[in-house]
């Protein structure tokens with residue numbers, strides 16, 4: 001068991017900096033997910049923790065001990081790779097025991113560990129098969145099993161589910177959660193899929209172009225994102241962003257004109273930092289936070305373009321001037337032919353961002 | 362559908378015709394000739410004439426012994442060398458990889474006569490660089506071409522020089538098809554680089570190694586150029602005569618086509634037999 005601390009971690013490939021000073025504190029036993037778009041440096045960070053990449057600057061500590069110059073095998077970490085990285089010429093059993101056998105671990109102990117991993121992952125029947133005789137989900141289990149056998153202090157997962165089909169992904173997600181409960185060890189999990197992040201994480205680290213944008217519990221990020229990027233990245237379907245302009249400041253509230261919606265105005269109460277009158281702002285509204293005409297603080301008429309009916313709810317893709325909005329409606333309210341309708345925005349269920357994307361609270 | 366097939370075959374006809382005349386027919390014909398006495402006019406059918414002679418011919422056993430000796434020593438040495446070269450070529454530390462790849466491959470492209478001439482020069486008694494080097498480190502000169510053992514060594518060195526790089530390039534392609542993350546997983550499993558080589562690289566490379574070995578066995582079974590040009594027609598005194606040379610001597614110098622055909626079939630049969638044994642020994646379990 002071990003906490004993992006990243007202090008001002010920098011990574012450069014040649015002269016090109018891809019991680020710009022990451023500070024992340026991971027508590028012992030915590031399940032932390034690094035999430036962000038492809039190429040943002042998630043894998044690089046994880047591989048630095050594993051020791052597969054050198055650390056160009058800053059420090060990484062595992063269990064209180066700085067590991068910058070510690071060999072990968074001595075860091076007490078185990079990694080599950082996106083492509084599984086199983087040894088193709090070995091049976092499942094040999095795959096699981098290979099590392100222990102190569103290091104002269106006592107035979108009885110090796111057998112005990114392999115047996116335990118096989119039981120946890122329910123792969124007992126597959127022990128004599130080779131990787132190419134396994135399905136994707138089974139390979140994934142073996143890859144996780146190989147990590148379990150090492151009895152590491154920290155598990156590292158790099159997009160472990162991205163090669164699986166949707167159904168299996170959900171199933172394996174649950175299993176990984178269960179595994180975390182069962183083993184109680186620290187896990188760092190990398191994914192580009194915000195749903196995976198939301199469902200698995202104790203805490204999420206949102207990354208963008210090598211910068212940590214925000215760290216927090218899933219619902220904190222959902223309710224209270226600190227910038228427009230996090231607001232747009234967390235939540236599915238994505239948050240809507242409506243262009244606005246501050247027309248008036250009064251009583252620590254801003255009157256915002258939604259410029260693409262025929263002068264509709266919203267009064268948004270704010271804290272200390274008030275924007276200037278005339279400032280361009282962006283109003284963020286989640287699809288599920290629109291309400292019916294008259295129920296909110298600002299009505300805007302929209303024209304439905306496409307509707308996706310999921311059963312309990314429908315997602316309506318609507319045009320409102322040049323902006324496309326996604327609106328969640330109760331299925332019963334969205335009927336065919338009902339193209340023009342009005343939705344309403346509640347001030348307390350909307351988020352305000354300045355032009356650069358920083359949150360105005 | 363049938364019409365389309367017919368059209369396809371019509372387009373293939375010129376090729377098939379040439380293939381039949383210059384490949385299939387000689388193969389069949391030499392098989393028949395190997396059962397004929399060809400030094401009488403007209404040739405006559407005499408099933409044991411050539412094959413009977415072959416079984417008792419000391420020249421044949423000499424050539425067979427030489428060929429197998431080269432095979433047994435040169436092929437494993439060359440393949441091992443090629444594996445080492447491929448691993449070095451694949452190293453991320455290596456700069457100018459393209460240059461090395463070309464340099465390793467180049468010997469195959471060099472003309473056989475030119476390459477043989479250079480090897481003769483390098484190993485010449487008085488002017489050769491090899492003897493100069495031996496001399497400079499205080500060893501006595503070797504008369505490479507007058508004694509059988511050194512002459513065999515020269516042939517093996519020459520063949521290895523010519524083909525090791527070629528095999529290394531094929532093996533390199535095999536190495537590059539092994540994904541990096543398998544090695545990364547092994548590194549995290551605390552498996553040393555050396556153990557990674559023996560427990561991961563070699564087993565995963567096995568099919569390519571077998572492929573190279575089969576190619577080399579077939580090539581060495583037919584060995585001709587080097588003993589013909591470098592050791593002057595299998596010299597000294599037939600000490601480096603191979604089956605390929607024996608075939609040439611019988612077929613094209615003594616014009617004994619029947620006997621030469623029997624030798625040719627023996628070579629092919631041996632190559633197939635050795636290859637099958639090789640494939641059987643290195644087969645995948647299950």
Ligand SMILES: Nc1ncnc2c1ncn2[C@@H]1O[C@H](COP(=O)(O)OP(=O)(O)O)[C@@H](O)[C@H]1O
Nearest residue numbers: 013014018036037038039040041042043044045
């Ligand atoms: N070995 C490497 N050499 C050079 N650049 C690299 C290397 N590995 C990754 N990068 C770059 O670093 C950035 C982050 O990569 P990565 O961590 O793999 O992203 P992610 O896993 O978030 O998709 C990308 O711009 C990528 O091109």
Ligand SMILES: [Mg+2]
Nearest residue numbers: 042043044159
């Ligand atoms: Mg990645």
